[in-house]
Amino acid sequence: MKDLKYILLGIIIAVIISLVIAKTVNLLFGAVIGFLVAGLIVGYLTSSDTENVAINGMILGFVGGFIFVLIGSIMDSFIYISHANAAMFAMFVTGGFMIGIITGIISGIISAIGCVIGSYIKSRN
Numbered sequence: 001m002k003d004l005k006y007i008l009l010g011i012i013i014a015v016i017i018s019l020v021i022a023k024t025v026n027l028l029f030g031a032v033i034g035f036l037v038a039g040l041i042v043g044y045l046t047s048s049d050t051e052n053v054a055i056n057g058m059i060l061g062f063v064g065g066f067i068f069v070l071i072g073s074i075m076d077s078f079i080y081i082s083h084a085n086a087a088m089f090a091m092f093v094t095g096g097f098m099i100g101i102i103t104g105i106i107s108g109i110i111s112a113i114g115c116v117i118g119s120y121i122k123s124r125n
Helices: 004-024 027-045 050-080 086-124
Strands: none
Touching: 004 027, 004 050, 004 086, 027 050, 027 086, 050 086
């Protein structure tokens, strides 16, 4: 339970870094770098065995990736639809919900790798 605050910190860091890089450079590059950096930070801050650190990374990545896609789809629905009605907004959100699950799984794997690397860096010091 003590790792929960580090997971929440990692989610916030991952979403912010991913959204900034995704909106300025590239969507895929932003998602990978944001969740890898957040995984490194969470892996370094948590002090556990490798299995627990990887599970923390999966939780961080899945929840953060899901939030990342939902925020991105809501932002895009307001930016790209000049006359947003309720049906179009619902379509953006439900499409974002389905893609969010897939992105959550992929970003969970990336964050788990980052957490294991961060834990390894901490154990070397």
